[in-house]
Amino acid sequence: MDAQLIAFTGVAAGMVAMPGADFTVVVRSSLASRRAGVACAVGVAGGLVVHTALAVAGLAAVLVAVPVLYRTLQIAGGAYILYLGVQAVRGALKGATGPVEGEGQAGLGAGRSLRQGFLTNVLNPKAPVLFLSLLPQFVPDGAAVLPRTLLLASIVVVLALVWFPAVALLVDRLGRWLRRPRTARAVQGVTGGGLAALGVSLLVAPVAGR
Template identity: 30%
Template sequence: MAAYLDEFILIALAHFFAVASPGPDFAVVLKQSVQHGRSNALWTSAGIALGILVHVAYCLMGVAILLSQSESLFNALKYVAGAYLLYIGIQALRAKPASGDAAQGKVQELPESAFKALRRGFLVNVLNPKATLFFLSLFTLIISPQTPSLVQGAYGLYMAIATWVWFSSLSLILSKTSVRQFFHRAGHWFDRGIGVILVALAIRVVAK
């Protein structure tokens, strides 16, 4: 396992920047935290983590088939993935501050079962096309074809657990109205920082 430490570090960094960037997953955790309370948001976070495992599973199978059939197709997909990273990086750089209305409002807790919260987080993550492209990009650009499937599976398990920890931590914070309002006012600066990272990664891919 130590032989794959460098690869794991790259995977962990790329995943951190992706999961920390505001998107559909963050939006649903914010919504659950504000409308349904802390416990409900924690179940939603668990659903998002389960969704990560689905992305990892089909990426592992897809990349394996791709590599076995055509190396040129693999290279073409790699550059398409690089273009996608550039695109979402530019989109992040263009982030604008939220309107005043988005940063206002009282916290209202509405009843909802744990199962519904878990299902909501799972479906938001699994049905997000940007998540699909990101994980396909990640497994195509960073993970070596020589990396054993067991090790790749361990990467995926780590990302699922890390995702759960991240969004569970956010759930504990975002249930506070004052923090929610602050994030809506200043979140665009964080989004722009993520954009810089994604553009740099895309340039690195194309320059290879």
């Protein structure tokens, strides 16, 4: 039995399940429809594929070595997450219970939700640095580095593909209650406020704070 692999799975599961921008944007999309929520969840997993691939390739080290690149990604990610938060809060104040403006049709909503999930995750500048520092700790001495890190990266992606769609389906299951006008506005307002706060924290965080 590979004790390190079991330990990594536990750490990765906690990391994936930890509430944050990914969780918030999946919940928000799921309020629009089950299809949109699952699409957003798949988008988040797609972003994790990019981050883990960068960590495996060692390219994430560039973000650590070049502060300007890190800060650029930090600003882009913060601005995008802040935009999503402001849109959600605006929707809540207007009494909208569905997705943001322009997402009216189910297919379009799912497409936008997929993109939002992907961009929310992939523009998080802390993720590649986290994976770069985490994965090597679970590579045993003498083990082939590339196959091992690929395995670890795959575990993270699989966990995301299980957790985030499960969140989307749960929200959809509770949809009758969550989509009541007053409840939906409250959820949208809270999730929007959370996204906006996360976006602002990325925008104002100094590079040295990483």
